[in-house]
Amino acid sequence: MKQNQGSINWFPGHMQKATRLMKEQIKIIDIIIQIVDSRSIINSSNDELINEIAPNKIVIKIALKGDLSDVFNNDKDIIHGSIKNESFRKTVLHRIDTIAKTKIDSMLKKGIVKPKIYLMVLGLPNVGKSSFINFIAKKSQLITSDRPGVTKKNTWLKINDQIQMMDTPGILFKKIKDVETGFILTLIKCVKWDVTPKYEVIKFAYNFYVENYLSEFKNHFNTEIIDDFQEFLNEYCLNKKMLLNKDEYDIEKSLEKLYKEFCSGNICKINYEK
Ligand SMILES: Nc1nc2c(ncn2[C@@H]2O[C@H](COP(=O)(O)OP(=O)(O)O)[C@@H](O)[C@H]2O)c(=O)[nH]1
Ligand SMILES: [Mg+2]
Numbered sequence: 001m002k003q004n005q006g007s008i009n010w011f012p013g014h015m016q017k018a019t020r021l022m023k024e025q026i027k028i029i030d031i032i033i034q035i036v037d038s039r040s041i042i043n044s045s046n047d048e049l050i051n052e053i054a055p056n057k058i059v060i061k062i063a064l065k066g067d068l069s070d071v072f073n074n075d076k077d078i079i080h081g082s083i084k085n086e087s088f089r090k091t092v093l094h095r096i097d098t099i100a101k102t103k104i105d106s107m108l109k110k111g112i113v114k115p116k117i118y119l120m121v122l123g124l125p126n127v128g129k130s131s132f133i134n135f136i137a138k139k140s141q142l143i144t145s146d147r148p149g150v151t152k153k154n155t156w157l158k159i160n161d162q163i164q165m166m167d168t169p170g171i172l173f174k175k176i177k178d179v180e181t182g183f184i185l186t187l188i189k190c191v192k193w194d195v196t197p198k199y200e201v202i203k204f205a206y207n208f209y210v211e212n213y214l215s216e217f218k219n220h221f222n223t224e225i226i227d228d229f230q231e232f233l234n235e236y237c238l239n240k241k242m243l244l245n246k247d248e249y250d251i252e253k254s255l256e257k258l259y260k261e262f263c264s265g266n267i268c269k270i271n272y273e274k
Contacts, residue, residue: 008195011174018169021154023053025166028118031099032059035123035132037188038069038080040272043181044124044190049171060095064128070269083128083135092136096163117163124190125149125170133157133165142167148192184272187262198255203229205262216268
């Protein structure tokens with residue numbers, strides 16, 4: 001993101017507003033669920049946000065989209081899963097019950113007949129917050145989408161008689177750590193493709209796959225060009241017949257198509273923090 005680094009506004013006004021609204025509602029929240037992307041857990045963790053709105057709350061960290069990731073799960077504090085795996089719901093509800101038990105017991109002792117637990121689900125744009133809540137609630141009430149910026153306001157959803165979850169808009173970092181993080185956030189779709197330097201992002205993905213998933217890359221693209229990105233791009237344009245005229249490649253179109261390929265999960269399961 002070299003040339004564009006200065007011009008990308010990572011933390012636009014609507015995210016400032018959303019953060020403020022989350023801060024206002026934090027008092028009634030018992031537990032925070034932080035959703036991160038299993039393909040890049042560190043880069044998609046927004047601890048800065050949690051420290052700002054609720055440094056003292058209990059946080060359950062969930063690495064979602066596990067079906068797209070080849071991360072080896074060795075951190076017992078993170079629950080790995082996917083909305084495509086039915087048993088994941090039980091795991092999450094069990095963790096919530098375990099954490100909430102003390103509070104529920106004490107409310108029952110005080111004579112509260114139907115104690116309730118309030119959770120706030122937060123994370124970067126497009127990590128799967130709304131899908132996660134729908135999945136846990138077995139509903140399809142919250143709107144989800146393949147692109148960032150769809151959830152615009154805080155919304156409560158009832159999970160069962162005891163648990164309520166609040167969906168929130170995605171919040172990015174105030175400043176991005178480095179150029180590479182920006183590329184990865186684009187490839188896991190937390191950052192909009194349209195605001196990123198497309199050539200640089202796809203070149204990064206090419207180099208990353210060649211270095212870490214070489215045989216899968218060669219198989220998928222049916223190519224032997226593994227040293228030179230531009231040469232690979234030219235071959236790709238030729239194979240896909242993406243030409244502006246007889247001897248000019250349609251680079252823009254090919255970058256768009258490659259972006260879809262690299263995000264799709266069709267090449268192989270991936271871990272950007274290898
Ligand atoms: N492969 C896969 N896709 C998921 C999973 N969870 C969510 N998604 C997809 O991620 C995209 C973003 O989901 P959404 O719930 O709108 O994200 P939000 O912006 O964080 O609320 C949608 O296309 C979902 O279908 C998952 O576990 N696996
Ligand atoms: Mg959403």
